[in-house]
Amino acid sequence: DTEVTQTPKHLVMGMTNKKSLKCEQHMGHRAMYWYKQKAKKPPELMFVYSYEKLSINESVPSRFSPECPNSSLLNLHLHALQPEDSALYLCASSRLSGAYNEQFFGPGTRLTVL
Amino acid sequence: GDSVTQMEGPVTLSEEAFLTINCTYTATGYPSLFWYVQYPGEGLQLLLKATKADDKGSNKGFEATYRKETTSFHLEKGSVQVSDSAVYFCALTIIQGAQKLVFGQGTRLTINP
Numbered sequence: 001d002t003e004v005t006q007t008p009k010h011l012v013m014g015m016t017n018k019k020s021l022k023c024e025q026h027m028g029h030r031a032m033y034w035y036k037q038k039a040k041k042p043p044e045l046m047f048v049y050s051y052e053k054l055s056i057n058e059s060v061p062s063r064f065s066p067e068c069p070n071s072s073l074l075n076l077h078l079h080a081l082q083p084e085d086s087a088l089y090l091c092a093s094s095r096l097s098g099a100y101n102e103q104f105f106g107p108g109t110r111l112t113v114l
Numbered sequence: 115g116d117s118v119t120q121m122e123g124p125v126t127l128s129e130e131a132f133l134t135i136n137c138t139y140t141a142t143g144y145p146s147l148f149w150y151v152q153y154p155g156e157g158l159q160l161l162l163k164a165t166k167a168d169d170k171g172s173n174k175g176f177e178a179t180y181r182k183e184t185t186s187f188h189l190e191k192g193s194v195q196v197s198d199s200a201v202y203f204c205a206l207t208i209i210q211g212a213q214k215l216v217f218g219q220g221t222r223l224t225i226n227p
Contacts, residue, residue, distance in 0.1 A: 004157075031213060042203055042217035043158070055212040090157050094213060100146050100165050103215060105157040 003027075004106035006091050012112045015081060021109045023074040023091030032074040033103060034066060035090040043090055049074060050096075081113045116141045116208045120218035127194055128226050135189040135221045137178075137204035145206035147171075147180055147187040148215070152201045161189075161202070196225045 004025045013019050023032065031050050035043035048056035049068040057066075063085075065077040074091055088110050092103040121136040139147065146165045150158040162171030167182035176191045187204060204218040 006157075040220070040222075042220050043215075045214055048212040048214070050212050056210070056214070092158075100207075101213065102148060102160050102163055103213075104160070105150075107157040 004091055004093055004104050006089075006106035006109050008109060009107070010110050010112075012114065013078065013081065014114050015083070017081075018077070018079045020078065021076040021089055021091075021111075023076075023106055024072055025093040025104070026072055027093065027095075027104065028071075029093035029095050029104070030071060031094045031096060031101075032068060033092040033094075034074070034076055035092065037088040037090055037108070047076075078111075081111075083113050086111055086113045116145065116206060116216050118204050118206055118216055118218035120202075120204050120221050122219075122221070124222040124224060126224045126226065129196055130193045131225075133189070133191040133194045133198075133223070135202055135204075135223070137187045137189065137218060139185050139187065139204075139206050141185075141206055141208065143208075144182075145208060147178070148205045148207070149176070149178055149187070149189050150203045150205060150217075152203065152220075154200070158203065194223075194225050196227050199223055199225045 007022045034046040037043040046060045047066045052068045067075040088108045090108045091106040094101040094103045117140045148163045149161040151161045162173045164171045164180035170179045178189045201220045203220045205215045
């Protein structure tokens with residue numbers, strides 16, 4: 001299995017809602033990543049987990065809260081988002097967090113904040 | 115800091131044309147280099163990679179060679195197809211506490227039949 005899955009595929013939420021994005025991989029990877037991608041731009045790194053511990057937070061606002069319950073699963077909890085947070089949210093994983101290891105990306109969750 | 119510069123797009127070619135998308139990088143140390151492709155409405159897929167100087171990555175007819183002397187990793191394909199229409203990202207990895215991918219701005223490629 002060389003796939004990263006993400007649910008839901010699309011999400012529409014109001015600014016007062018709480019929702020969660022889910023990412024799963026069964027490749028035995030020990031590093032997992034969240035990215036945000038706006039239209040016609042490259043992905044921007046948000047968070048990195050290595051061995052289920054948060055190792056990078058790229059100064060992301062606290063309305064985004066990541067969680068890594070186990071080595072296969074990564075969640076992104078959303079609360080009180082702004083319309084400018086509308087974007088494609090991509091999850092990725094890699095074997096280890098080393099320079100040689102390519103990242104495998106999921107299909108993304110397209111988020112719209114009303 | 116570390117960065118990647120890609121040729122500006124969009125690029126439009128006819129089917130069976132030769133493709134080159136230029137990519138140059140600035141990095142301390144010896145990064146690994148990658149090309150990712152993003153088809154409309156999808157996530158990124160790894161197209162090819164190279165981990166050291168003079169390595170050639172290849173996949174699906176695409177090739178790129180890690181050139182340390184010119185700090186380049188240009189993507190080439192001899193004969194493009196309509197199905198190659200996508201956005202292509204050049205990227206390098208750096209280690210800052212954990213692995214980080216540094217992306218170029220992306221090049222949108224359209225192939226006309």
